[in-house]
Amino acid sequence: MKTLYPPIEPYRSGHLDTGDGHSVYWEQCGNPDGIPVVFLHGGPGAGCSPQHRRLFDPARYNIMLFDQRGCGRSRPHAELENNTTWHLVADIERLRDMAGAEQWLVFGGSWGSSLALAYAETHPERTSGLILRGIFTVRQSEIDWYYQEGASWLFPDLWEGFLAPIAEDERHDLVGAYRRRLTHDDPAVRIEAARAWSRWEGSTIKLVPDAALIDSFTGDEFAIAFARIENHYFVHKGWLEDEQLIRNAHRLKDIPGVIIQGRYDAATPPRTAWDLHRAWPEAAFHMIGDAGHAYDEAGILDQLIRATDGFADKL
Incomplete structure (x- = not known):
């Protein structure tokens, strides 16, 4: 089984002034003369970690990582203004231009994976390849599955914790109810909601629960950015039409791609990955039979490293 490359440090880092109130942290690692690659983290609102640098052979790749608007080392922290999918797509283009790729x-x-699809479908000429994992396309059915009813049937005990901050008469629209709390004037209301929202995700993304991961999701600074930004994006459906990313997958036809999906992924169920596979049959498709959603579950990580190594050989 393939696993992460050894730890590395950035050879260059800084902040990108977007010109509309955000300062986006970025870093480059690996070989400055290597194959350009950009890593797009999850959430939205999760930020990058040193582990993410290790998904790529540092001798062969010039690796760009950045914390998307409002999270990680980007500032202002947990800011929702001027924070949409299309702002992020524009940031990726600015970073590509800055990197000279x-x-x-x-x-x-x-x-x-949503952001990667939005970027590649908008800028196919700038995309040499796509590696996608745990596929999510921000369809209303996907949001409803995880935050209204669906995954709740798999984790009824954990779901009670997600419901706890929300009054009974608001539970018909949990994403909307959380929006009111995550943007509330009272910091105590915001943090209670943020912890509950983030704990739900941290507790359900792995096939085998990971106590350390759950703890990392419920720390105040992480939880506030993660919950506020995720909820903000999902209230607005990612600023996408409902089937847009699947419908426009034909634009990826000439882009080499790999789709990697955990069979027991409760956060982004395999139906979406399968829909993308049918719309984009040119991409390699790997269903991992003993994995959930997290990138570092053994079978998923093995395929991710095989994918980055394979692209290094081709590119």
């Missing part, structure tokens, strides 16, 4: 490989998991 004509094209680059685009790697995205979970929400990162």
Whole structure:
């Protein structure tokens, strides 16, 4: 089984001034003369970690990672103004231009797969390849599954914790109810909602629960950005038409791609990955039979490293 490359540090980092109130943290790692690749983290609102640098052979790749607007080391923290899918697509283009890359490989998991699809369908000429994991396309049915009814049937005990901050008469629209709390004037109301929202995700994304992961999701700074930004994007349906990313998958026909999906992914169920596979049959498709949603589950990680190694050989 393939696993992560050894730890590395950035050779260059900084902040991109977007010109509309955001300062986006970015870093480059690996070989400055290597194959350009951009890593798109999940959430939205999760930020990057040092582990993400290790998904790529540092001798062969020039790796760009960045914390999307409002999260991680980007500032202002948890800011929702001027924070949409299309702002992020524009940020990716600014970073590509800054890096001096004509094209680059685009790697995205979970929400990162949504953003990767939005970017590649908008800028296919700038995309040398796509590696997608835990496919999510921000369809209303996908949002409803995880935040209204669906995954709740698999985790009824954990679901009670997600419902706890929400009054009974508001539970017909949980995303909307959380929106009111995550944007509330009272910081105590915001943090209670943010912890409950983030704990739900941290508790359900792995096939085997990981206590350390759950703890990391419920720390105040992470939870506020993660919950506020995720909820903001889902209230607005990602600023996408409902089937847009699947419908426009024909634009990817000439882009080499790999789709990797956990069979028991409760956060982004395999139906979406299968729909994308049918719409984009040219991409390789891997269903991992003993995995959930997280990138570092053994079978998923093995295929991700095989994909990045394979693209390094081709590109």
